[in-house]
Amino acid sequence: MTAQFPIEQFIVASPRVALRGEYGRVFDLHPALYGLTVGAYLAYLGVMAVAFMAPDLVIPMAIFVLFVIAGFGTPALWARTASPPPGRRPDWDSFMRDGFECMTGHLSGRQTAVQVLIMPALILVWGICIAIIAANV
Template sequence: MAQKHNLAAIAAHADIHAEPPALRAPHVVDRTFELPRGLYVAMVGCYLTFLATTALAFAHAELIIPMAIFAFFIIAGFGLPTVWTKMAPDAPKKAMSWARFQRDGITALTGHNTAGAATVQVLILPALIVVWGLAVVTIAALVR
């Protein structure tokens, strides 16, 4: 619940400085997303593979615009963060290299993950979506 304070009550609790307090060190923003680019490229590849599989299997003139929109959103969904990571070229943190990822793995909220475990966690959903697309296309081909 909000309370209305009068000026005297605020002045009693306020810290008044003759000069502004010293400026803090600038905040450093980590724009790396902590995974190597190869994993993001693999995710985009899986999503576009699903899209291409279903577009080719169910090819119809009315699907051109929706498929183009889906492709645009997939590319923009990964491309825009890629551009965002390059906005501060003098940032102290750089994207993790694949060799460092293989050597060190990553630390997540659930603990340390090896590179293999992290790769499986990141790529399991895109890979399952590709498998699901192949299953749908296969079922549709068998039903026709």
Template sequence: MSVRIDPRLLADAREIVIAPDAPRAVTERDFNLPVALHAGFFGLFIAYLGVMWIGFGNPDLAIPMAIFLFFTAAFYVVPALWATMAGPSETRAMPLDKLLGSGIDTLTGRTGGGAAVAQVLVLPVLIFLWGVAVAVIAALV
């Protein structure tokens, strides 16, 4: 349980001290992944929306598709802006060739570059292929 302590008692005991000035921590905002992976992720989701538009193209779907495109773009533009908000950073995003050559450290250990790319892109690829399958089934039925 917690008990409320009167601030005057703390002041009398001199237990309240001013926090020391600490240097501001450098925050990495690039997720330590190559820009090409971010672009591939974004591109696959846009391609999925394109497949849905081609497969179910109807003038009545223009407004919902515009909303989908707006939110999909926002989900990538906002983090890109966030990564550059703090000004120039001392760290740069890892180049793709470095990732493929040396891999990346994860919480579960060292992961090879190809495995890391597969882990990042497996969900967007599956969503895109699901969209293709749904569009083909709709076209055949």
């Protein structure tokens, strides 16, 4: 650049982000995010079951619950069949501190949680709003 500002002054080493699989688990997201997602979907189904309680809805609600459990339970069982990679699984604090590396770049732990939980949370809020509207009609 110049004599006063050599190029070496501006070169900064990039922080090393752990690559996929280096965390010691099969999936890169923290398991609590999966649990919160399943909980939000099951809470939505519970709100709908209570709001529109009818004998005809027992079988459809049971099918919906089975689909949610199967949709998240099957990958969880699949992950347990794989041999654990070397390393220690990070706890929640280290996940929130280190974040998550996705295809579009690095996300902080908070950004990752928001990105994963926004849809289940909005669906749950929508279900509560529908239940309130149905109760007042």
